[in-house]
Amino acid sequence: MSLLLPLALAAAAFADPIALRQAGPEDGAALVLGAPLVGLGLWREDWGVSLATRDLATLSLEGARRFQRDAGRSELQLSAGLGALWLEPGLSGHLGLTALRRALGPRLGWTGSLSLPFSLRLAGRAAPGPVEARLPVLLGNQLQVRLGRLWLGPSLELGVAFSPGRPASMAGHLGLGLAVPTRRAVASVQAQAGGLAGQGLGDRAADQGGAEDRQVVVVEEQLLAAAAAP
Amino acid sequence: MAPLPSLPLLSALLACAPQGPGELLLEPDPDRPGAAGQQGPFGAAWLRASTAARVEERLRVEIVFPADAEGELAEGGPFPVVALLQGGLVDVEQYRWLSAWLASRGYLVLAPLHAHRLALLSADDGAIALSAMERWSGRGGVFAGAIEPGRPAAVIGHSLGGATAAVEWVQDERFTALGLLASFPAGFSPVEEVARPALSLVGSTDQVVDLAQVEEGFLRLAGPRLLGEIEGLNHHGWFDDPRPRDIERDGPLEGELDELRAHAMGALDTFLDAWLRGDAAALERFETGEFEGMELRR
Numbered sequence: 001m002s003l004l005l006p007l008a009l010a011a012a013a014f015a016d017p018i019a020l021r022q023a024g025p026e027d028g029a030a031l032v033l034g035a036p037l038v039g040l041g042l043w044r045e046d047w048g049v050s051l052a053t054r055d056l057a058t059l060s061l062e063g064a065r066r067f068q069r070d071a072g073r074s075e076l077q078l079s080a081g082l083g084a085l086w087l088e089p090g091l092s093g094h095l096g097l098t099a100l101r102r103a104l105g106p107r108l109g110w111t112g113s114l115s116l117p118f119s120l121r122l123a124g125r126a127a128p129g130p131v132e133a134r135l136p137v138l139l140g141n142q143l144q145v146r147l148g149r150l151w152l153g154p155s156l157e158l159g160v161a162f163s164p165g166r167p168a169s170m171a172g173h174l175g176l177g178l179a180v181p182t183r184r185a186v187a188s189v190q191a192q193a194g195g196l197a198g199q200g201l202g203d204r205a206a207d208q209g210g211a212e213d214r215q216v217v218v219v220e221e222q223l224l225a226a227a228a229a230p
Numbered sequence: 231m232a233p234l235p236s237l238p239l240l241s242a243l244l245a246c247a248p249q250g251p252g253e254l255l256l257e258p259d260p261d262r263p264g265a266a267g268q269q270g271p272f273g274a275a276w277l278r279a280s281t282a283a284r285v286e287e288r289l290r291v292e293i294v295f296p297a298d299a300e301g302e303l304a305e306g307g308p309f310p311v312v313a314l315l316q317g318g319l320v321d322v323e324q325y326r327w328l329s330a331w332l333a334s335r336g337y338l339v340l341a342p343l344h345a346h347r348l349a350l351l352s353a354d355d356g357a358i359a360l361s362a363m364e365r366w367s368g369r370g371g372v373f374a375g376a377i378e379p380g381r382p383a384a385v386i387g388h389s390l391g392g393a394t395a396a397v398e399w400v401q402d403e404r405f406t407a408l409g410l411l412a413s414f415p416a417g418f419s420p421v422e423e424v425a426r427p428a429l430s431l432v433g434s435t436d437q438v439v440d441l442a443q444v445e446e447g448f449l450r451l452a453g454p455r456l457l458g459e460i461e462g463l464n465h466h467g468w469f470d471d472p473r474p475r476d477i478e479r480d481g482p483l484e485g486e487l488d489e490l491r492a493h494a495m496g497a498l499d500t501f502l503d504a505w506l507r508g509d510a511a512a513l514e515r516f517e518t519g520e521f522e523g524m525e526l527r528r
Contacts, residue, residue, distance in 0.1 A: 055288035088282040119285040126282040134285040167353035
């Protein structure tokens, strides 16, 4: 993971904050490193939380609810959240709708997605015009290979972003997704995330945090520290 | 875990306007006359800054500005703005000769760094860069007082950047003037509905852009307009350091590049002086005059 971090920090261009929808159908942690997105998502049962930074210029916190069918092969996610915008100070609001379809074998998997992650500037002003909003329509694919308890694989999302009163632009994300579908990892990461996901899980983390879990936490710390830098 | 700085502190740190000095491309020289087709007396310096785009994206912009010998903003502002949009797969740096030329004549050039060097994929980056410069101009830093918001601006683009410039020009009325360099408006861009001025320039030996399409696009322009065909200029003559593939697919340069560029700039300078500065002599020349080294159509 330490090798992936510089790649993530060097990323620049275009994308949309996702981490939760990269995760598998089980509870677990999902880390997305790519261009320009860096995100961390955590699931417990059907509820999740994600923290993502784009271009190291924003930081968004989103909560999500998922609805699964076919033993997790089909899924609908609804998400909402808030973001801090740093380049031109402000706040953003997020609403997201994602439909997923998975095919997971013992060693290989694939996830396809259709996502509409709507963003709206709630405070501050940057773009021409009084309202700044962004609605990308994204098609995504992620290949997944299972290495021990880790699901790992490249992800690609491409689409078009619409903004009221402005020309459409390209949106997308190229990255590497890592998912750890174990309750132990979830508990540990959430405990270290500063209470983002609730107090109850922290108790379990104190009992069960292991070496692998700490590594996830270290990555998260590095990402947050990097995000805080200009 | 290292504590995150508070949001207000981050905002204060990151909202700072760009700081100088810029890196000099051209020393100031009061002996340069700055007539149309000649560099002006200002120095030219560049720096890059980032701004927010489309809620959450980061847009990097190269700014080439009239500068003093130290690379700070020159006296004599506020300066009119020209947004320069790069051609497909051409780096912004490759147009610095053009940006420096314009800056030496007292124009502030904003060159957005489009994702993947494809301007059409984000066809409002020029407008976003202009908005950012309006804010920076109102703050401290190297661009304090650099421009006057609301003053006419131009958007010009080379090749694919020209097609994108037409989109921006239609979309945003702050862009009074449109400059098409070896380019033409895309069919989906309703330029017929815009009565603002436009200039289209193309080289006579350009083998990349279809000259018939350039002429067809020019005829769609509804406002004051001028089409200039520069004798001997090709497609990659508009930018520096062309790659082998740029040269292979293009026609030959027929003449000295500096001279051919000066011919092109004679028309572009006149166009900008007329519509961004309100120069009456330039306006008359734009409407009725001749330009060295090019065939004209109005």
